[in-house]
Amino acid sequence: MTSLLVIAKEPVAGRVKTRLTPPFTAHEAAALAEAALADTLAAVAATPADRHVLVLDGAPGPWLPPGFDVVPQSGGRLDERIAAAFAACPGPALLIGMDTPQVTPGLLAPALRFDTCEAWFGPAEDGGFWALGLAEPDPELLLGVPMSRPETGEVQYGRLRAAGLRTALLPRLRDVDTAADAAEVAALAPHGRFATCHRRLTTALAAAR
Incomplete structure (x- = not known):
């Protein structure tokens, strides 16, 4: 059974995307977070997998499409929460976050196949990673x-290689x-909810100046 997981926070003002303030308010940052999460979940829902799982810190909202198992995040540091999400998977699993609304089913689908590799790794521009897939979690x-450091991705990728896992790379996002x-992300996926929300908010900011 192959699982496709999204680890996310409920988009509540003051708890998500705090680095977007300023120029955005806490409520505007939460609106962008909700749009990013909605786009991510839509892409995941459209990607064939045995299970679609939302590993959530908080409560589900109207942004959640049907067809997802919702499980609460464990406590502890982010590495512990991600590890717990993988530990709950009975078979191969791919996990992504809510910070890449430009993701598509075309990017995700190959990383659910483990016929020629034992792990998938998606590096992020900031030095972290946006996706991690394991044939045997x-x-x-x-x-x-x-976590959340410039060397996070390098350390995680090194762990996979040190374990002797044949690791395939996904595009850097x-x-x-x-x-x-x-x-930049809104420009990459101009037709998504995130880009629409970003345009609305930046237009309002420009008009207020």
């Missing part, structure tokens, strides 16, 4: 990896962390 591959990130 092993929490020990994640525990202790320093940009996470939405800052206002500059948001503008």
